[in-house]
Amino acid sequence: MIPTLIGITLMIFAISRLAPGDPFSLQSGPGGQLDAKTFGNYVEQQKKLHGLDKPLPVQYVLWLKNTAMLDFGDSIKHHRPVFELIKERLPITLMLNVIAFVLIYTISIPLGVLAAVRHKKFVDTSMSVIVFVLWSIPVMLAGQLFIGYFCGPTFKNWFPPAGLSSNDADTMAFLPWLGNRLWHLVLPVICLTYRGFAYLAKQVRAGMLDNLRADYVRTARAKGLSNLVVIGRHAFRNSIIPVITIMATLLPAMIGGSIIIESIFSIPGMGRLAFEAVTTRDYNVIMAVATIGGVLNLMGLLLADIAYAIADPRVSFEGKL
């Protein structure tokens, strides 16, 4: 895990530092306001201040050393420690993703099972069509349509178009505050959920169909077990395994997807932070976001591995490569 993390940070570091340009020239705007010498002095000064005048390998090792102690350095744009910025924003993105994740799994697993059980019946065919259509809708289209039709003066003004809570949210009691927060979260969470839902429901259905055709299910039925037991205890248990591995691929996609959703709905989360950092070349912030994204994804992979072993007793990690 640690080598993987170092690899991730090394890659982002290389991309961001080897590119031409630097944040300070961007910050001070197009040339012309300052004469060349003052401008050059300013950039040199700033570089020294942020430790960017050292050779690149030294910079990377220093960064690694500090990061190991959870010190991500200062943001060049916000003039604040990156750690503080992350502390504000990570919970927001995590909240969005965890809600979406739980929703995806709680909705799509039963629906997928239902579709498989009613194979080629109405429920199954209509589900397949819906799933396919949902999977092909780009998030940007869904987000923009939601904002346009449901949050604006042009059509319906049902939902708030931006942010996580209303301006006066600080003065509210807990329950109205919660309601307000949920109100703001409805559309972003739908946008974050629907594609994962479609994908997972399809996989669950396919896995269940495979297992329902298998011999051991016929045996279970033949020995007189009830339909519920056959489906719930025999077929479902086995078809859940691929679903767990999907968790590992779904998570990175969702964290990446929140960049788009956060910028559509103006949510101040990690995605938005990353977006701003990239446009202003805020090196430390980019590195921190990439590191945390990587850690989250690796944790997802690890969780998937553990869950895999729980769901399938045959899987063991001893003696494997």
Added chain:
Amino acid sequence: MGKQPTDKKNWGRSYGEMVWKEFAKSKLSIASLVFIVFLFFLAIFAPFLANDKPFMIKINGQWNYPLFRSLTASDYAVFLAAAFAVFQLLLIRRNKKYIEPSIRGQVLGRQVFVNSLIVVIGTVLFFVMVPRRLDATDYKEMIVSGSAEGAVFAPIPYGYGRTDLKIREQPPSREHWLGTDDVGSDVLCRLIHGSRISLSVGFVAVGLSVLIGVFVGAVLGYFGGKVDFVGMRIVEIFMAIPPLLLMITVVAFFGRGLFLIMMVIGLITWTSNARFVRAEFFKLRQQDFVQSAVSLGLPLRSILFRHMLPNGIAPVLVNATFGIAGAIFYEAALSFLGFGVAPPTPSWGQILSLGVSTSGRFLWWLTLFPGLAIFLTALAYNLVGEGLRDAVDPRLRKAA
């Protein structure tokens, strides 16, 4: 060991023919394929379908052909590629008649290689030789003022880069079927020209990702052991980075450009292909035909790519079809976030992002139409991928 000439009747059916027959059973798959061909048609003939320059016009009693004069190097390259694609399809039909199924794959590979080489060389030549002409003449104005006559315009007589602030943000009307955008360009025209970006990104990016994925996956799967361990850690690195974050970082730092976007998408999405190929090669490695190829002392290149790959490529091709839809999504997302190709080059994602204007107004035609274009294209590719998967899946195919 000369090839024994066999009777054509005993040729049997090649793998490709079997897959195609299975694929063609589903009407939905065929319809999606037809739709994709239609999209390619639109993209190839975009300058003839939507252009503000007339095919022909009579100025001062002399016939001019401004549209043909204004074709750029990339237009010619697109035509060349399209011509060779059609040529290749005809060759495939011809192969079916005259070439034995057992060597058909090799012949096809050689044909594709030669043809793509010609296309690449031609493209380079076009970019070197075709001069860049900037024709800013307003031919419609000339018609109105009476200094020219007899003009024959394209069906959608607007240029994708032509701006007109007098008619900005207009809803669909008879003149502008899908409305106009924030600088007064015709949306339908921009959509047609934008299809080139989306389709080419889908193709090139996925092509690159398949190439890298197949190569890495083949090496990892064949050697296993330590090579596999190290390689998989690298694959893991690429998998653990949020893809969109890496993409916007690269594009923001190294400048926007179509080529860079294609490269980046390809370089990030190869991991799934590599894992598919690796898994297939693990299975194939123990089989007799591979063992005999090894014991014959064939070179590694031949074992990997001539003997093993044809048996393990099917899942990758299916995955690639879905990957095209994914790459189109990624390109649209990058353009949406403002990291796409630089304007005025049109891109679906960029038009889509204009839908909610900075003043807070909702311009539905700017969101709906490009969004639908992305949606339908992705849907078609996904349906083709689904059909292909059903066709390739050996569990469903009846024993021949």
